[in-house]
Amino acid sequence: PILVHxxxxxxxxxxxxxxxxxxxxxxADLxxxxxxAGANIIGGCCGTTPAHIAAIASAVAAAK
Incomplete structure (x- = not known):
C-alpha cells in the first residue's frame, strides 16, 4: 500500500x-x-480539516 498523508x-x-x-x-483536485501514482490510502495531516477530508473522500469515490 502507498499512503499519502x-x-x-x-x-x-x-x-x-x-x-x-x-x-x-x-x-481534492490532486x-x-x-x-x-498508486496511492490506495489518502488522508491529511497538518492544516487539514474535516472539510478537507470530506472533499478527498468525495474525490476518491468519484474516481472509482
Whole structure:
C-alpha cells in the first residue's frame, strides 16, 4: 500500500500562527493523480480539516 498523508500546503507564519493555504478543493483536485501514482490510502495531516477530508473522500469515490 502507498499512503499519502499530506499537509494542506506549506505553512505560512502570520500573526504568530501557522496558516495552511490549500483549500479542500485544491487537495481534492490532486486525488486522481495520487491514485494514478498508486496511492490506495489518502488522508491529511497538518492544516487539514474535516472539510478537507470530506472533499478527498468525495474525490476518491468519484474516481472509482
Amino acid at each position: 499530506a499537509n494542506a500546503g506549506l505553512p505560512v507564519h502570520r500573526d504568530g500562527v501557522d496558516h495552511f493555504p490549500d483549500t479542500p478543493e485544491m487537495m 486525488v486522481p493523480a495520487l491514485i494514478e
